[in-house]
Amino acid sequence: MPRAGLSEGRVVEEAEQLADEGGVVTLAAIAARLGVRVPSLYKHVAGSDALQQLIATRAKNELADVLGRASVGRARADAVEAIAWAYRRWATEHPGRYATTLRAPVPDDAADLAASERAIQVVLDALNGYGLTGAAAIDATRMLRATLHGFVALDAAGAFGLPDLDRSFARLIAGLQVMLESWPT
Amino acid sequence: MPRAGLSEGRVVEEAEQLADEGGVVTLAAIAARLGVRVPSLYKHVAGSDALQQLIATRAKNELADVLGRASVGRARADAVEAIAWAYRRWATEHPGRYATTLRAPVPDDAADLAASERAIQVVLDALNGYGLTGAAAIDATRMLRATLHGFVALDAAGAFGLPDLDRSFARLIAGLQVMLESWPT
C-alpha cells in the first residue's frame, strides 16, 4: 500500500477547505477526501479538538494579515472603512474558518494567544488616529469588534433578510465613523 | 415499570435547562436527567433536530417578550437603552437558549417564523420614535441587532478580556444613541 504523503499541514488545509464549503467537519469526511482511513489522521493531528485548535489559530493569523494589509497606509475613517470591508469580505468568503475565530483563545496555547493579540492590535492601531487611549480605546475596540462580528454573524446565520446587505453595511460603517468622532476620550 | 409522566413540554424544559447550564445538549444527557431511556424521548419529540427547533422557537418568543416588556412606555433613547440592557441580560443569563435564537428561521415552520418576526418588531417599534421608515429603518434595525448580538456573542465566547464589560456596554449604548440621532432618513 503506497503512502498518501500526508502531513499536519495537509490535513489542516483539507479541513479548512471542507469547513469553508459548508460541509460537516468530521474526521471521517476529511479522511475520505484525503483517500485515507480515519485512524491514519491521528498520525498527523492529535484528534478532533486539536485539529479545531490548529484551524482556529491559522484563521486568526490569516484574518490579522488581511486586516493589516487592508489598513496599511490609512488612518481614521479611511482605516476603519478598509478594515470593516476586509473583515466582512474575508468572513463571508471563509465562513468555516471565520467561525473558529470566535472561540476564546485557550490560555495555555501560546500560538493561539499570539494570533488573537495580532488581530486585536490591528484594530487598536486603526483607532490610534482618533487619539483614544486606555479605557476609551478598549471600549472603542470592543464596540468595533462587536459591530463587525455581529453583522457578519447574523448575515452568515441568515438572520437578515436577503436584499441590500451591502447598503446596510455601508450605512453601518458611516454610523461607526460618527460614533468614533464623538467618542469621549 | 411505572411511567415517568413526560410530555413534549417537559422534555424541552429539561433540554433548555441543560443548555443554559452549559452542558452538551444530547439526547443521552436529557434522558438521564429525566430518569428515562433515550428512545423514550422519541415518544415526545421527533428527534434531535426537532428538539433544537422547539427550543429555538420558544427562545425567540421569550426574548421578544423580554424586549417588549423592557421597552413598554419608553421611546427613542430610553427605549434603545432599555432594550439593549434587557437583551444583554437575557442572553448572558440564558446562553444556551440564546444561541439557538440565531439560526435562521426554517421557512416552512410558521411558529418559528412568527417568533422571529415578533422579536424584530420590538426593535422596529423602538426605532419608530426616530422617524425612520423604509430602507433607513431596515438599515438601523440591522445595525442595532448586529451591535447587540456582536457584543453578547463575543462576551459569551470569552473573546473580550474580563474587566469592565458593563462600562464598555454602556459606552456602546451611548454611541448607538449618537448614531441614531444622526441617522439619515
Place this chain on the structure above:
DNA sequence: ACCGCAAAGCTAATACTGTTAGCCAAATAA
C-alpha cells in the same frame, strides 16, 4: 548495498452519539 528503525499507513475493537423497529405494560375509553 544492506540493515535497522521511526514514521505512516492499516484493521480491529471500544465507546459514544442518534435513530428505528417492535414488544409490553399502563392508562384511558367504550
Place this chain on the structure above:
DNA sequence: TTATTTGGCTAACAGTATTAGCTTTGCGGT
C-alpha cells in the same frame, strides 16, 4: 370489563471519535 391508545422498554444499526497494535514503507547509517 374489555379494547385501544399511549408511554415506557430492549434490541439493533449506523455514524462518529479514539486507542491499540500490526505491517510496511522509506530513509539514515554503516
